[in-house]
Amino acid sequence: MSADDLAADEPDPDDAPPDADGGDVEPQELRPQRKLRVWQLAPIVVLSALGSLMFAFPLAFEPGGGTGAVVSMLGLLICGCAAGWAVLAARRAGLSWPGLPAPDSGERPDWRIAALYAAVVVTVVVLAIWRVARLRA
Numbered sequence: 680m681s682a683d684d685l686a687a688d689e690p691d692p693d694d695a696p697p698d699a700d701g702g703d704v705e706p707q708e709l710r711p712q713r714k715l716r717v718w719q720l721a722p723i724v725v726l727s728a729l730g731s732l733m734f735a736f737p738l739a740f741e742p743g744g745g746t747g748a749v750v751s752m753l754g755l756l757i758c759g760c761a762a763g764w765a766v767l768a769a770r771r772a773g774l775s776w777p778g779l780p781a782p783d784s785g786e787r788p789d790w791r792i793a794a795l796y797a798a799v800v801v802t803v804v805v806l807a808i809w810r811v812a813r814l815r816a
Contacts, residue, residue: 715772724764729755734807751811 733754737747769775771781776796778787 689703717773719768719772723761723768726764727758727761730754730759730761734758748811755807755811 731754734751735754737750737754773782777782778792781789
């Protein structure tokens with residue numbers, strides 16, 4: 680046996696598994712990425728469409744009736760519930776709002792983006808309540 684044959688039988692250190700040298704091994708995720716399924720989205724879409732119709736039709740077609748404001752506020756409530764349900768389902772699937780960090784990233788959201796989202800929601804709610812309140816007057 681020659682020296683070259685002995686050198687060929689020795690394992691190459693580059694071919695060793697990563698945990699053999701004591702280095703850290705990063706775990707790999709084997710599950711597929713979670714996504715929103717149709718059965719999760721269908722009730723959200725149906726509720727938001729129903730709430731939108733309940734909110735819009737009395738405002739548009741009942742010029743002075745007594746039940747328009749009540750039905751409109753109920754429709755607004757259903758829309759709000761559907762929106763909240765959609766946000767929770769998306770958060771559970773690992774999605775986040777544009778400009779905000781992912782749920783498990785450990786990063787803090789930028790206060791300007793959070794304030795912008797809050798201002799938009801408050802503006803829409805105030806305009807909707809103002810419109811429904813004008814039905815009574």
